[in-house]
Amino acid sequence: MIIKKGIGANIGIAIGKAYLIKEDSVLIERTELPKDKIKGEIKRFKEAIVKTKEELNVIREQILNSLGKNHAKLIDAHHMILMDPLITKEVPEHISSFCVNAEFALSEKISFTLKKFENIEDPFFAERKNEIMDVAKRIMSNLSNEKKMEIKDLKEPSIIVAHNIYPSDTLQIRKSDKVMAFCMDVGSKSSHTAIFAQSIGIPAVVGLGDISRIVKQGDLLIINGEDGTVTIDPLPEMVEAAKVKMNELKKKESYLLKMKNLPTATRDSKKINLMVNLDPQDDIQDFKSHNTDGVGLFRTEFLYMNRTSIPNEEEQYEVYKKVLSCEAKLPITIRTADIGADKASNIGIKGIKNEENPFMGFRGIRLFLKYPDLMKTQLKAILRASPSTQAQIMLPMITSIEEIVTAKKIISEAKNELAEKGIPFKEDIPVGIMVEVPAAALMLDQFLNEIDFVSIGTNDLVQYILAVDRVNQYVSELYDPYHPSVIRVLNLIIQTAHKKGKKVSVCGEMASDTYGCAALISLGADSLSVPLKMHLKVKEFIRNTNYEKLVGLRQRLLNMQASQEILDIFKGI
Amino acid sequence: MIKKEIKIINKQGIHARPAGLISRTASQFESEIKIIKEGYEVNAKSIMGLLTLAAAYGTSVTVIACGKDEKEAAEALEKIFAAGFDE
Numbered sequence: 001m002i003i004k005k006g007i008g009a010n011i012g013i014a015i016g017k018a019y020l021i022k023e024d025s026v027l028i029e030r031t032e033l034p035k036d037k038i039k040g041e042i043k044r045f046k047e048a049i050v051k052t053k054e055e056l057n058v059i060r061e062q063i064l065n066s067l068g069k070n071h072a073k074l075i076d077a078h079h080m081i082l083m084d085p086l087i088t089k090e091v092p093e094h095i096s097s098f099c100v101n102a103e104f105a106l107s108e109k110i111s112f113t114l115k116k117f118e119n120i121e122d123p124f125f126a127e128r129k130n131e132i133m134d135v136a137k138r139i140m141s142n143l144s145n146e147k148k149m150e151i152k153d154l155k156e157p158s159i160i161v162a163h164n165i166y167p168s169d170t171l172q173i174r175k176s177d178k179v180m181a182f183c184m185d186v187g188s189k190s191s192h193t194a195i196f197a198q199s200i201g202i203p204a205v206v207g208l209g210d211i212s213r214i215v216k217q218g219d220l221l222i223i224n225g226e227d228g229t230v231t232i233d234p235l236p237e238m239v240e241a242a243k244v245k246m247n248e249l250k251k252k253e254s255y256l257l258k259m260k261n262l263p264t265a266t267r268d269s270k271k272i273n274l275m276v277n278l279d280p281q282d283d284i285q286d287f288k289s290h291n292t293d294g295v296g297l298f299r300t301e302f303l304y305m306n307r308t309s310i311p312n313e314e315e316q317y318e319v320y321k322k323v324l325s326c327e328a329k330l331p332i333t334i335r336t337a338d339i340g341a342d343k344a345s346n347i348g349i350k351g352i353k354n355e356e357n358p359f360m361g362f363r364g365i366r367l368f369l370k371y372p373d374l375m376k377t378q379l380k381a382i383l384r385a386s387p388s389t390q391a392q393i394m395l396p397m398i399t400s401i402e403e404i405v406t407a408k409k410i411i412s413e414a415k416n417e418l419a420e421k422g423i424p425f426k427e428d429i430p431v432g433i434m435v436e437v438p439a440a441a442l443m444l445d446q447f448l449n450e451i452d453f454v455s456i457g458t459n460d461l462v463q464y465i466l467a468v469d470r471v472n473q474y475v476s477e478l479y480d481p482y483h484p485s486v487i488r489v490l491n492l493i494i495q496t497a498h499k500k501g502k503k504v505s506v507c508g509e510m511a512s513d514t515y516g517c518a519a520l521i522s523l524g525a526d527s528l529s530v531p532l533k534m535h536l537k538v539k540e541f542i543r544n545t546n547y548e549k550l551v552g553l554r555q556r557l558l559n560m561q562a563s564q565e566i567l568d569i570f571k572g573i
Numbered sequence: 574m575i576k577k578e579i580k581i582i583n584k585q586g587i588h589a590r591p592a593g594l595i596s597r598t599a600s601q602f603e604s605e606i607k608i609i610k611e612g613y614e615v616n617a618k619s620i621m622g623l624l625t626l627a628a629a630y631g632t633s634v635t636v637i638a639c640g641k642d643e644k645e646a647a648e649a650l651e652k653i654f655a656a657g658f659d660e
Contacts, residue, residue, distance in 0.1 A: 080620040084596070087621075116625040124588070125627035130620055131589045229611030309631050 001233050004208050006183065007227035007476060008194065010192035012203030013246045014181035015239055018219040018232075019158035020170065020212065021151070028107040033099050042092045045102035049143040049291045050084055059168070062152065066175040073170065081135040082111075086113060098131060103143050110136045134166045154178035159221050163212045165193050174200060181223040183230050185212050188473065197225075205230050207473035231394040256536040260291060264510075264539050270547035273527030275331070276535055277507055280319050284326050287532055292331035294390070296455065296529020297507040299322060300378065303373060310374060316381035324389040331390040332384050333505075333529075334453065336375060336407075338364045338396040357462070359469060364397025365407060372410050379414040386426035394455055398433040398440050404450045407431075434507075436460035441493050448500040455529075456493055458508025458516075461487050481510040482563035487519065491558055494524045505529055514541050515570040549573065574639045575647040583657035586629035589620075591658035596620040598649050604640025606650070617650070 032468065035039055060075040081087070086109055094105035101286035110132065117129040151172035160173065170193070173179045179202065187193050197204035215221065215232055222242045231238060264274040275296035278287060280303055286339030287295075303311045304407040324332050338365025355361040368375035382393060395407050411431060418425050432453035435441050438461070444454070445561060458481055463470050465485055468478045480486070490506075497504045503526040509515035512530035516549035517538055520528060530538050553569060560566045583591060599606045599617035606617035610632060615622030617636070625638055638646040653659075 073590045076597075077589040079594045080593040083600075084619050084621050085616070086619055113621045113625065120625070120627040122629060125586070125624075128588055128592075128624045131624065132615065134648055175625065432614070 001231065001235055002240070004211055004214070004230045004232065005477065005527055006205045006208035006211070006228050006230065007188060007194075007473065009187065009204040009206045010197035010202065011225045012181070012201075012223075013225070013242055013249065013482045014159055014221075014223045015242050015246070016157055016159045016180045016201045016221065018161045018215045018221050019151075019154060019216065020215055020217045021160060021162040021165075022212075026104050029101075030104045031101040033095075033101060035099065038096050038099060041095050041102050042433065045091060045095065045106070045143070048102070048139050049082060049088065051142040051354055052135070052138045055142075056082065059152075059172075063171055063175065067171065071171055071174075075168070075424045077131065078120045078135050078168065082139070103140060106136065106139060106143070130164075130166050134168050137166075147200070147335075151176055151179065159183065159223055161212055161221070162233055165196075173202075181225070182212055183208055183221075183223055185209055196322070201344050205317065207476070208422055208475065238451065250555045252537075253293070256540060259536050259539055259543075260289060262539070262543065264293070264542055266542055266545050266547040266550075268547050272521065272542050272547075273505075273541065274535065274539055275333075275505065275507075275527055275529040276532045277529050278323065280323075281531060284322060288326055290532060290535050292330070292535060293322065293527065294327065296333040296505045296527060297394070298332060299338070300335060300336045301339050304337055304339055311378070313377050313381045313384075317380060317384050320382050320385035320391075324385050324391050328389045333394050333432070334393040335396055336365070336368060336378055340364060340367055350414070359463065364546060365395050365403050366397060369406055370372050375407070375410050376414050376417075379411055380418060383414055383418055383425035383429065384423060386429055387424045391426060392430040392432060392453065394432050394434060394453075396434045396457070397436065397460075398447070399437045400449065401443070401446055404433060404447060408450065435493050437464055438489065441489050444493055444496045445500070448497060448502055451502070453503050453505065454493065454497045456490065456505050458486075458490075458506060458510040461489065462510070462533070465489055480563050481513070482506075482519070482566045484563065484566065487523070487560070487566060490520070490525075491523050491554070498524065503527070512538050515567055516568045517541055518545065518550055519557065519566070521545070521547065522553045524551070524554070545573075574637065575643045577636045577647055577651060578633055579636055579651060579654045580633050581628055581630055581654065583660040585660065587623055587626055588631070589624065590622045591660070592623035594653055594658050595623055595650065598653055599646065602638070602640070602642045602646035602649070604638045604643045604646045606639075606646055607637045609635040609637065618630050 016082065026116060056075055056079055060072050063075060064072040091105045091109050113132060114129050117126055120126040132188055151169060154176060157178050157180050159180050163185045165182060165184055181203040181204040184193065185208055194204065194206055203223050205223055205225060205228050211230060219232055222234050222238060241426060263271065265271045273293045275294045276287060276290065276292050277297040278295050278301050303316060320334060340358060340361060381456060382391060385391065393411065395404065398404060408431060415425060430452035432451050432455060433440065433447065434455050434457045435444065436457035440447065459470065462481050463479060466478060466480065466483055468475050470476055470479045494504045505527040506520050506525045507529040511520055511528040512534035517528060556569060557566055581587065596618055607614050608617045608623065608626065610626050610628050613626065615626055617623065636650050637649060
């Protein structure tokens with residue numbers, strides 16, 4: 001029995017047999033061939049191309065029938081890669097001019113092309129190299145006559161284990177009804193495979209390092225997408241426990257849906273403000289049906305992504321108007337774009353690419369203050385959409401009073417420009433800041449004179465307090481929202497704000513974790529903002545808790561010396 | 574020789590599917606066809622080359638066709654670019 005810890009990419013539990021997708025050998029041996037064998041070698045290569053072509057034809061047919069024309073076009077692209085002169089012409093040329101084996105010639109040509117992808121900064125385009133690898137692997141396995149393991153050949157429900165999952169694999173997983181879950185060596189919470197897992201709703205764990213080398217074909221596995229663990233060859237009692245948990249999860253799902261119309265209040269009838277974090281692409285109707293207390297964080301950076309131009313005022317106005325008018329009586333907190341860090345963008349701003357340390361780099365308010373016109377465009381769009389709504393403006397990555405003052409100046413300029421044109425806006429629109437840098441937590445008493453509210457972004461705050469990059473698979477284990485230092489900083493922020501009569505909301509992932517939610521209520525947070533899909537789960541937890549009891553724990557929490565002790569307190573309640 | 578400036582108007586830029594369409598279209602012609610972005614040049618008949626262009630939405634590329642059927646080739650390519658690669 002081995003338990004491996006990775007990153008949970010999508011929640012859920014699966015128990016099943018491993019289906020290992022072997023990465024074809026990386027080491028391609030170079031074999032020198034005598035002159036008279038060259039012709040035969042080229043013939044062998046061409047046969048492998050024909051075989052691969054037939055394979056692709058079969059896959060294309062299947063995909064066309066099950067997923068439709070658009071998905072099949074991806075296989076057309078793979079066809080074109082196979083027919084690319086770099087492969088059909090240059091590989092045979094390489095074989096004959098260097099008298100080498102076909103495998104080696106192919107790998108030389110492929111790595112030559114893949115090298116060019118190293119200079120591509122845009123992650124979307126950089127990932128296209130997987131397309132080429134995908135085809136290259138097919139040719140390679142046809143050369144070596146080794147049968148390639150295919151997801152479509154699955155006979156029984158299985159758990160896919162791989163080094164990496166490639167585009168054609170995701171197509172096959174999508175149309176297979178035999179894939180229960182997957183886990184892989186590489187990847188992070190935000191990688192395309194994680195998003196893929198969420199979209200088809202199967203449990204997944206990524207960033208496991210070497211899982212594909214440890215697991216053997218047919219090993220029994222338990223995948224736990226919640227805590228990000230994979231258990232290889234589990235003990236019978238572990239399987240039983242996982243089964244129980246799986247059933248619980250299923251029951252819970254249907255039970256939670258019934259909770260949509262119940263109030264978010266503790267057992268001792270204390271109403272807790274439970275808001276949600278939304279992205280522009282989220283389903284507004286789904287949001288409405290959840291009966292929340294508003295939007296604690298409306299992320300706007302997505303409007304700037306995967307494009308080369310800046311979204312104009314009109315385009316942004318439409319987006320903000322849609323969300324603001326949907327729930328006009330509830331507070332909707334719009335955060336000015338937090339571009340930078342892990343949220344890559346290619347809108348042509350200099351300096352946000354190739355940063356050594358992007359999380360500590362040019363992002364959030366820092367970027368916007370350097371490009372005030374960009375910020376003003378966004379502010380005007382928000383202001384225009386604000387009349388008769390409860391819109392609020394929130395500034396990300398604040399570290400100094402100067403930043404707040406300058407940002408507020410830009411807000412007044414935006415207001416003045418609208419006023420001059422006679423365009424209405426909410427004049428007393430509240431302005432708040434994200435407290436996500438320790439500097440802001442320490443200086444908050446001064447900052448509060450300038451702002452109306454505070455929102456704690458725990459994801460960044462925790463990583464800045466602990467100096468842990470949460471997307472780095474090597475240190476993600478050290479990322480710990482229950483570290484006593486984090487609890488103390490949270491307490492400092494909340495107490496400081498309350499002394500000046502200002503409200504504190506929390507919008508990080510910590511708020512949607514059971515113990516995190518409990519800790520934040522203990523510390524006195526005024527509202528919690530969680531992802532929409534976590535809303536009912538957190539509501540259920542709140543409804544089963546006792547407010548007075550949680551508040552009574554505050555002093556004990558602050559005296560703890562280790563995160564385990566803090567967790568133990570909440571496990572006990 | 575025919576030279577044309579063309580803008581990329583599909584939202585995702587030249588990813589796998591559009592690259593496949595461009596190379597398939599270009600391969601139907603005898604002429605030599607190149608696509609250039611910011612001085613970086615690739616063979617339009619090579620999908621692998623096209624993928625390394627990393628040409629996103631809104632960027633402009635130069636298409637150069639040279640050969641007997643250069644006029645038809647340039648026109649055919651212009652047409653699929655203008656249609657946003659039917660995405």
